[in-house]
Amino acid sequence: MLRLALWSTWHRKGALVAAFVALWAAAALITACGVLLQTGVAGEPRPQRYSGAPVVVTGDQNVHVVQYHKGHARHRSRAxxxxxxxxxxxLARVAGAPGVRRAVPELSFPANLVSASGHPLGGGPSLGHAWRSASLTPMAIAAGRAPARADEIAVDAGTARRAGVRPGDRVLVQSTRAPARYTVSGVTDRGLRGQAALYFADPEARRLAGHPGLITAIGVSPASALPAVRDALRGVPSTVRAGNARGTLEFPDASGYKVMLISMGATVGGISLGIAVLVVAGTFTLSIQQRLREIALLRAVAATPKQVRRLIGREALVLALIAGTAGALCGLGLVAALxxxxxxxxxxxPTLPLSVGPYPVVVAVATVTAAAWSAAQTSAWRANRIRPVESLGEVAAPRPGTARWARAVGAACLxxxxxxxxxxSLLHDEKGALPVAFGGVVLAAGAVAVFGAPLARGTVALTALAARWSPVGGYLAAEGNRADHRRLAAVIAPLSLAVSITCTVVFVYTTLGGAASAQARAGTIGDHVVTGPLGVPAEAAAQLRRVPGVRTVTEIVHSDVYLGRDRYAAEGVTPAGVGGTLDVGVREGSLASLADGTVAVSRNAAGGMHAGLGHVLRLKLGDGTPVSARVVALYDRGLGFGDVLLPHDQVAAHVDDPRAAQVVVNGGTRDQVAAALGAFPGLKQSGPHAPPAAGPQGGGSLVNMVIMAxxxxxxxxxxxxxxxxATAGRRRELALLRLIGTQSRQIRAMLRWETxxxxxxxxxxxxxIALATLAAFSAGITGTVVPHVRVPAYAAVVLAAGALAWAATAVPARALLRSRPETGIGIRE
Incomplete structure (x- = not known):
């Protein structure tokens, strides 16, 4: 039976190639998503700046919550x-621990080399440090000397090379404070990958770090002192790591990337699984339909239904194992390129490597193999149920209608x-709504795949109209469509899926971004908006407050807050006079009451937080600091201004970068504001309706967009x-048309009208499908059923779908029409 399966597969090379491509692509996509998911779960960034410290200590990099289930306490945490x-x-505790030979404190804060226009030089994230902590890498001076005075810095070798600086140069540095000139006292002997390091004299680093009495981290050696360090820090909220785990302390934002990879890998991977099953099932269904005559002949020569199912199943298994393995290996290369x-x-x-293991490959191969085998068995079910003579008749005139079990599946999908x-329409959180929206499209596509035959009847009406303009081609197209609905249904299903998933992917993000921008524009009611490539330092805001005629200056800084394990986008705003610069759509309470110990919550977040006016929320700020805040206002424009509003100073004291994303000014003239900003290169002002600075919820990530692409x-x-x-399977039909006198151009016209x-x-x-999904998504997130659809983008999707359908039909048709009709009419199906 296996030999017969191999022989049958080999002599149907067209179907073999088509099925192989579908299985290969499905396995590659599933493997890529699986590796990204595994990276989010198990991946660890490699330490760079802490590579010379065997043990690293920081503050507690997790928020903790105790959940009770059936009387049992469960401790949960989130990075x-x-x-x-x-x-x-x-530091004194760690230095005094038994076995510790060295304990080096670390200070880290934003600091960039900038040009005269205020734009950063050197590329990549850039941090300032105290020179004392250079030994944690370790770094030494290769040219010049270490910084000793407040106006001196040392630059790592990579940044110095990219920025073109050398010892003795005067450079402009933008840190957490106002920009200042420093002399490059030295260049280190090594650089860092994907980041820049500027080293300051210790007192200057302490001033710029802005956290008196606190340090960023402690580097400890040797590694054997790890247990003693943990014992010494009992009672102190801290995180102690050694080995590769040090990378998570050096790059705390990597936890956000890992969560994104887990969410994206699980969501898109699940969607990919669903689409892969649909695609593979559709390919095998069409392949089996084109083999009904062969199956009927096997039945006629005494082959049992079980033997036919075994034959087709083994064909599918052999092909799926080969194509799935090849696709999974290609998926590893694909994810590396991604x-x-x-x-x-x-x-x-760049320091977060891929976590590659056998599980994504095994899951991918198993999935496509199971899908291929199930699709092959299901497709052969009807041919095995009916008598061989009836099966041969069905080849000539396929029966309309859908099996009862298929109708049940389609109804369930609908x-x-x-x-x-x-x-x-009820979800107000885009993070939860996105996977639901994409999953809904897959369900709708499943219904289209089942009920494709009724939909295919629409092509008959369209081609019948075409017969008025093309008497031969249009007539042939109408009759051909009327004769075989199942072939058309197999074509409509994947093409409609392509359109629906493309429109949903593209316009769900434009809906989010458009709503966020519209809310930010409508809610920014001040006279001037000041922004900068690296944010706006507090000294610039203070200078603006001294401008004659300026009534209110509102600083806005972005962060996150945590309620339990749930994270919410937050903005810190200057409370004084905020009503004159921002209109966040308050519907209950007032922002005039915003002060330390209070909070305003958006409508979208209030449901998940169970927050009402006057309720007290026990939040944790961006660095994990706990606060209790009473809700003083509920507002509508959460996409434009974040889920939570807190006082600016409270938020700025607990973020890595305290500089404002933007400053909104009420009062003063444009020239007065420009003059006040003269000492701050890079800052620019615009009107209140200019495009807003990127907020915490401003659209989708590149990773999601690329994977969905x-x-x-x-x-x-x-x-x-x-x-x-479908076109190649009609070689006998096209050959017969040519033998009875139909010209090639008339056949091409028929195919064009059909397509x-x-x-x-x-x-x-x-x-x-996409419109219904986007309308429900928009209703839940933005409050309106009208999504933000860009007409040129939609037109491009429609044109691409038409071009794809035409090319996929025209190319094989031209190849068939170049052959002799006598050869085509006698060819095996």
């Missing part, structure tokens, strides 16, 4: 991506899609596969 600082007294793209774009840190729409490409491959198979009709129906169905 934070701001730096949790240590009390300076911890990581390089994400690192280059700044969406992933019901699920309806439930998704209801859930989307891969899903779209995979779906496009399925479209090409299906159309090419146009299929494309119109598929685009219409896919657009309706």
């Amino acid at each position: 934070i991506d701001q730096r949790a600082w240590l009390p300076e007294s911890a 990581r390089g793209l994400f690192v280059a774009a700044g969406s992933l840190p 019901a699920g899609f309806g439930g998704v729409l209801v859930v989307l 891969l899903v779209v490409v995979f779906t496009a491959i399925a479209v090409v596969n299906t159309l090419a198979m 146009l009709a299929v494309a119109v129906v598929a685009v219409a169905v896919g657009s309706l």
Whole structure:
């Protein structure tokens, strides 16, 4: 039986290639998503600046919560991506621990070399440090000397090379304070990958760090002192790490990247699994439909249904194992290329390596193998149920209708899609709504795959209209479509899926970004908005407050807060006179009451936080510092201004970068504001309705967009596969038309009309699915059922779908028409 399966597969090379491509692409995509998910779970960034310290101590880099389930306490934690600082007294404890030979304190704060126009030089994230901590790398001076005075710095070798500086140069540095000139006293003997390091004299570093009595970290040696250090720090909120785990302390924001990879890998990976099953099932279904005559003949020569199922199952298994393995290996190369793209774009840190293991490969191969085998068995079920003579008749005139079990599956998919729409309209958190939206599209696509035959009847009406303009081609197209609905259904399903998933991916982010921008513009009611490439330092805001005629200056700094393990985007705003610069759409309470110990909450976040006016929320700030805050206002414009509003000074004291993302000024003239900003290169002012600075919820990430783009490409491959198979499977039909006198141009016209009709129906169905999904998503997140759809982008999707359908039909058709019709009419099906 296996030999027969191999022989049958080998003699159907067209179907073999199509199925191989579908299985290969599915395995590659699933493997890539699986590796990214595994990286989020198990990946650790490699230490660089702390590579010379075997043990590293920082503040507690987690928020903790105790949950009770059936009377049992469960301790849960979540990593934070701001730096949790240590009390300076911890240094004496660590230094006095048994076995500790060296304990070096570390200070880290934002500091960049900038040009005269205020733009950063050197590239990558840049941090300032005290020279004392250079030994943690370790770094030594290769040229010049170490910084000794307050106006001197040392620059790492990589940054010096990229910025073109050398010892003795005067450079402009933008740190957490006003920009200042420093002399480069020395250049180190090594650089850091993907980051810059500026070293200051210890007193100057203490001043710029802005956390009196606190330090960023402690580097300890030797590694054998790890247990003693942990014992010495009992009672002090801290995190102690050794080995590769030190990287998470050096790069606290890596925890955010890991959460993103877990969320994205699980969401997109699950969607990819669903689409892969649909695509593979569709490919094998069409392949089996084109083999009904062969299956009927096998039945006629006494082959039992079990033997036929075994034959087809073994064909699917052999092909799936080969294609799945090849695709999974290619997926490893694909994910490596994706990581390089994400690192280059700044969406992933260069120090976070991929965590590659056998599980993604095994899951990918197992998934495509199971999908192929199940699809092959299901597709052969009807041919095995009916008599051989009836099966041969069905080849000539396929029966309309859908099996009862398929109708049940389709009804379940439709019901699920309806439930998704209801859930989307009630969800107010885009992080939870995004996977639901994408999953709903897959459910709708499953319903289209099942009920494709009724949808295919629409092509008959369209081609019948075409017969008025093209009497031969249009007539042939209408009759051909009327004769075989199942072939058209197999084509409509993947093309509508491609349109729906593309429109949903593109416009869900434009809906978010458009709503966020619109809310930020409408809510910024001051006269001037000041921004800068590295933020706006507090000294600039103070200078603006001294401008004659200026009534209010509101600083806005971005951060996150935690309620339990849930994270919410937060903004710190200057409370004094905030009503004259910002209108966040307050519907209950007032921002006039905003002060330390109070908080304002957006409508979208209030449900998840169970927050009402007057309620007290026990929050943790960006660095894990606990605060109790009473809700004094509820507002509507959460996409534009974050989930939570807190006093500016309270937020700025607990973030890595206290500089304001933007400053809104009420009062004063444009010239007066420009004059006040003269000492701060890079800062610029604009009107209140200019594009806002990127906020905490300003659109989707590059990682999500690229991975979803891969899903779209995979779906496009399925479209090409299906159309090419459907066209190639008609070689006998086209040969017969040519033998009875139909000209090649008339056959090409017939195929063009068929393709146009299929494309119109598929685009219409896919657009309706996407529109329903986007409307429900927009209703839940933005409060309006009208999504933000860019007409040029939608037109590009429609044109791409039409071009894809035409190319996938025209290329195999031209190849068939170049052969002799006598050869085509006698060819084996």
